Amino acid sequence: MAKPRVTAGGGLSAVRYVLRKGVEAGGFWKLYQRLRLRNTCKTCALGMGGQKGGMVNESGHFPEVCKKSVQAQVADMQSAISEDFFRSTPIAYLESQTPAQMENFGRLAFPLLAEPGDTHFRRVSWKEAFDRTGEAFKLAEPSKVFWYASGRSGNEAAYLFQLVARAYGTANIHNCSYYCHQASGVGLARIYGSGTASIVLEDIAKADFVMVIGANPASNHPRLITQLVNLRRRGGKVLVINPLREIGLVKFRIPSDWRSMLFGSDVSDLYLQPKAGTDIALLKALLKGVLERKAEDREYIENFTSGWEETIADIEAASWEELT
Structure with missing residues (x-):
């Protein structure tokens, strides 16, 4: 098997990406000002600081930003697409473009219309657009x-x-x-x-164990990686369950952290790669292991759960051979 060319997520490639996007936005300072506005990040559920300003998390930690947030902001900062573009660009060509290519054309700033048989979009007035929309609502x-x-x-x-x-x-x-x-x-x-x-962000800050299953935060919400790295630094453990070995869930270079940027940070203590479709068996096996070690929290189970006896019966009926 060939060795991967990339050995860690984040790092200099992420920094270079942000710098390129800064150029696209009309300058890095302009992009920075936009990112620092009081807002919520519209790319994932790991929130921004809201009224505390952008580039901070809910706890006020600065800097907090990721490539996805930068991409979304830069897309909103693009110039409007000109009317000449639609006159000269056929619909067939637009249909051949990827979503990313379409986004890079710019922002829509006026209504467009293409009727049956048309080869190009044409600009229409806002009145016509609203009238047509209103008529459609009546249908x-x-x-x-x-x-x-x-x-x-x-x-x-x-x-x-x-x-x-x-x-x-x-x-x-x-x-x-x-x-x-x-x-x-x-x-x-x-x-x-x-x-x-x-859960909320503060819960992760107080946790000593996190299991990441069915997600790839290194790609989809990379600021969560900072929380996982911090958890490991204070002695906590991270278990990753993913059929694919995602580089960013093994090691990550966090640009806002000099130690992580220089040496890279291990993200997971244990990385399990079950076969696709065996997640239920794996979770049953984990629960069976907890029960055999008598590590369950009986007080919590009695006060906050239901159906526990049925669950126990199902787990005990399954052998290790069946689950593994």
């Missing part, structure tokens, strides 16, 4: 319409989106989490009473 009953938005929408856009939907007469409103997290949302709601996460 269906509000109770039969589903409003679906991007999870990357900013808070302001999301608020206005749902406001229009409710003014139209429906509460059938959702975003991409309806598909991406439907299964986990139902499962979490049955277990914890809420379809969203039950």
Whole structure:
């Protein structure tokens, strides 16, 4: 097997990426000012400081920023696409582009229309756009319409989106989490009473063990890696369960941390790579191991869980041979 060319996530490649995006934004200082505004990061659930300003976490730690946040901000800072672009660019060409290439064309600043048989988009007035939209709204009953938005929408856009939907007469409103997290949302709601996460940043700061399963935070929310590295530095343990060996979950160079940047930081103490589809068996095996070592918290189980006896019976009925 060939050795990977990259031995750690983050590092100089992440710094170079941010510098390139700074040039695209019209200058690094301009990008920095935008990132420092009071806002929430619209790229993942690991929050920004809100009223404390950008580039900090909820606890006020500075600097906190990642490539995904930079990418999203720079995309919003692009110039508007000109009307000439749409006159000269056929729809067939636009259909051949990737989402990233489409985003790099710039921002939409006026309504566009393409009717059946048209080869190009053409600009229309806002009045015509609103009139056509209003007529489309009349074609269906509000109770039969589903409003679906991007999870990357900013808070302001999301608020206005749902406001229009409710003014139209429906509460059938959702975003991409309806598909991406439907299964986990139902499962979490049955277990914890809420379809969203039950922890906050402070919980990780106080934890001595974290299990990362079904996620790749090194790519999807890299600022979480800082929390995992800090946990290990204070003596905690990190278990990663992932069929793929993600480089960033093995070692990461955190640009805002000089020690990590110079030497790299180990992210996981143990990295398990189960075969795809065997996650239930693995979790049962972990629970079986806890029970055999009598390491379960009986007081917690009695006060905060239900169905424990049924779970025990199921675990005891499974042999190690079946689970492994």
